[in-house]
Amino acid sequence: MTTSDEAASRVAALLRKSWCWPLVAIVVLLGINVLNDPDYLRISVNAQNGNLFGNLIDILRASAPIIMIAVGMALVVATRGIDLSVGSIMVVSGAVAMEFLKDIDSAQSIGAASAAVAIALVVSTLIGVINGLLITALGLQPFISTLIMMLAGRGIAKVITSGQNTNAQNEPFQWLTNGYVLGLPVVFIIALAIVGVIAFVVRRSALGLMIEAIGVNPKASRMAGIRPIGILMAVYMLSGLLAGIAGIFAVGSVMTVDVSRTGYQMELDAILAVVIGGTSLAGGKFYIGGAVMGSILIATLDKTIVFLGIPASATPAFKAVVIIALCLVQSRRVGSLFGRRRRRISPPSPTPHLVTEKEGVSA
């Protein structure tokens, strides 16, 4: 009997992990695909260079930019904010990189590629800084400040490329998204590495707690000696930087920036991934592991919809349905229907909450 209790509690603990439900959803979606094509999950090895390819690898590759913006969004949402400008920052970053590489015009130069990456990231961080300044220095609502940036960002990208869809040639730059390391796509490994560093920094230092404290109660956190201005600036800067990286990933595979489509409506993907990963939009907590798993789920959803032959332009409708369902599940009215279950989960003792989070990140 004790063993069965232990097993049950272990299962319950697993179900409470932020990345558990997205994982279940991914398995379901992949299952649907397998029913349509039994070979869907097959991963083949390219005999010449030992690289893996297959639908699963494609999904991982496609999830990399979403992971970047979702992790940034998770931190922003934890402070009770929102960053609606990530999609526009992506296109600005891509436009800057492509214009730079087009002017340099040296297809092999690693120096040119790294310079393009550096400039693109500086510009995107700068947009993040502007977002942060509007919110902290001027005290504007996060959603309106970043909405303005979302509006202006695409205009800025169009000005940078003079309204054209700029393309350029540079192999090292393209390797970032299309290349392989140890048989896995470089882009996914870079994304995981960046997320690992961020997760380590915010969870092993007090930074993560401070970010959550601002979201729980801005006034109380200020009285506890946390300076919201610095933290908020850092969070929006990081979100801008990560969106810039996502922009490089987005333009790298085809080496073209499409000023009206690159990063278009990606902010919803980021919000969706964050919410799927268990982070409440009310702020006060974040789950990086959940956001990563949520991003992979969205990439899987995108691929599944295309695979099933539904026009790709219809994907927003599916995402909207998912996000509405999630919001309903999170809402108190639906929660009260499952009152007994919620009461067991809800006591907000900070220590166990932190522990599950660390496990979620390290896994």
Next chain:
Amino acid sequence: MSTMTASAPARELPTRWKRFRRSLRANPSMLPTLAAVALFVAMLIYGELAYGRILQLNTMSNLLINNAHLVIIAVGMTFVILTGGIDLSVGAVIALSSVAGVMLANTGVNAWIATAVMILIGTLIGSISGVLIQYFDVQPFIATLAMMFLGRGLASMLSTEPQRLDNDSPIRALGTPIKVIDGPKVNDLVVTIGVLLAVVVVVAAFFALHRTRTGRTVYAIGGSENSAQLMGLPVHRTKMFVYIVSGTLAGVAAVVYTARLGMGQNITGVGWELDAIAATVIGGTLLTGGAGYVLGSVVGAFVLGLMNVLVTRDGTIKPEMVTIITGGILLVFVVLQRAVTARQRE
């Protein structure tokens, strides 16, 4: 506003000016609206001096006709923002409604029924947003963002091709120009039924907001939802009401726009929610809710419309710059609001 008339006799001016300043000090939330009016007048004068042919009947007619849909959605947005909410779904509602309406009308369905369906699509989406926000505690911008994606996705499922309205469709009659004043050459004052619809919407909204209990409840919710609830005002019903109004007016805007262009497409109205928000904010409605004027939003819509005209006339400003300029103006006005509310609190 009558205190501002320049035609007042000179000796009365000082007292009128004093009274005007006093009313402004008592009610500083009027400042952004006045700034919007001043901006509009300044743009008119600058346009006339720099490019000419601005202050004349046909330019003004075109301004009215081309921005009738924007005025309508800005009015809807005013209701929502006054309660402290936001509606990001209006552009997508217009896309869904116009694609569905045109396809329906082309199958031979009665034009009136098609028009009614177009408006009801807006009502339906507005109701869903309202239920999510009011009964499930979803944040307004998340709920309406979801509706925006739902609308665009459904429109894309219907068709990704531009849908042309049949040439003999009665819906086109709504967009047919009617000459009111026959000026020299092409300098006529022209309106469409769409423009008249916009006028009706503005008048009805003005009446509803300033002369009815529902309108006062809308302002009260924006001031403080808790207080409104404690005062026994019908907060729940009114919050539903504003999203339904915004959705329905987006449906009306879709009818007006479709009638003028004679086509609908799934990418119609991308970014119009931002234009509507900008028009409302420029017109002096506080984003936090509780203060604002529906007529201000109309001025805001015309500021945006006139800006487009000026940018086109200028020719040296790239069209890509328009969104940046809109963003810039929006930012300036949000900061202005911030300054005004900060002063009010002192």
